[in-house]
Amino acid sequence: MSRKGENIYLRKDGRWEGRYIKGRKPDGKAKFGSIYGKSYSDVKIRLVHIKSELYQDDTSLVIYGNGTLHDWLEYWLEAIVRQNIKDSTYFSYRRILETHIYPYLGEKNIQKLSCEIIQQTVDVLMKGISAGTLNNVCRLLKSALCTAFERGVIKMNPYHSIKKPKVHRARPRVLTRNEQEILERMLRQENSFEYLLCLYTGLRVGELSALRWEDVDLKNNILHINRTAQRLASGKMQSEKTRLTVGTPKSASSARQIPLPAFIANILREQKTNKETGTGFLLPGKNGLCRDPRSIQHKLNTICTKVGLDDVHMHTLRHTFATRCLENGVRYDILSDLLGHSSVRITLDYYVHCSMQDKRESMEKFVMAA
Secondary structure (H helix, E strand, C coil): CCCCCCCEEECCCCCEEEEEEEEECCCCCEEEEEEEECCHHHHHHHHHHHHHHHCCCCCHHHHHHCCEHHHHHHHHHHHHHHHHCCHHHHHHHHHHHHHHHHHHHCCCEHHHCCHHHHHHHHHHHHCCCCHHHHHHHHHHHHHHHHHHHHCCCCCCCCCCCCCCCCCCCCCCCCCCHHHHHHHHHHHHHCCCHHHHHHHCCCCCHHHHHHCEHHHEECCCCEEEECCEEEEEECCCCCCCCEEEEEECCCCHHHCEEEECCHHHHHHHHHHHHHHCCCCCECCECHHHCECCHHHHHHHHHHHHHHCCCCCCCHHHHHHHHHHHHHHCCCCHHHHHHHHCCCCHHHHHHHHCCCCHHHHHHHHHHHHHHC
């Protein structure tokens, strides 16, 4: 039986068969090709390779544009979008397609796709996934259909009046001043300088993991963020075994320079003298690579458990840094640059909120002035 939205089947002889459109007959009907393998994942990976080769030919626009929504989305992702996005974004898009779009809309003829059909799907998904995930689904579908309309694949864009879900973002976890003091004492006791570095620079965990000593200018006390570490699938499918990779930052604005507080610079000088290794990474890992971000988070969990702090993640340290900066009068545009955001709006939407302590102090000032 095939998985919904895919042309991969388990044959009676025990082999898996994958089918793909390799052309169209004069009457417009699809001409199929087939590949075979011992496992579902093997066939799926081989299908991706074959489709990637087909998509290099511009005539495939006709082949896949006259078929199902699945056909067009595969062409859109592999031939139009793939070369302009990072691997992590590609796998995110593919996960959205295979999990939330293909099972519901994949077999629909793109020429017969209507606003009503899409809205019905959005309404169904709204009951089972978060508003944020649904918003990503809608954004991807809108982009693909807009491209189809612009290229003349469809005469009308069926997405034009879709009602998007409202996204209500939960406030991020931020350490109180007391919690931060408790955590910092333990970090100093255990010589866990990497977490102090995050608390006072706002680094993302991937940026911390990928840091090399050449990125640390201890003469001018400046940190240069030029790369990030993340886990990606070994093959073309996200379901495959992942590997640790070091690449370019999350976005162009993520490549930045961060001034180091004097005491953090002093800590790094001591670490460089005592622990610098041949790998060049501040946090060396296995096989000459940097330390895995998952290991960094695991160690933080262990430390926080010792001091009785719950629900503390690496991004909590980043949120805390942003909040402390604002509490101390750092301008929004400067904070946005320090965090590597592409706009000040992101900083305001994601990282800025008033702590209960700030509210109490403000109310006390108000009462005293009355």
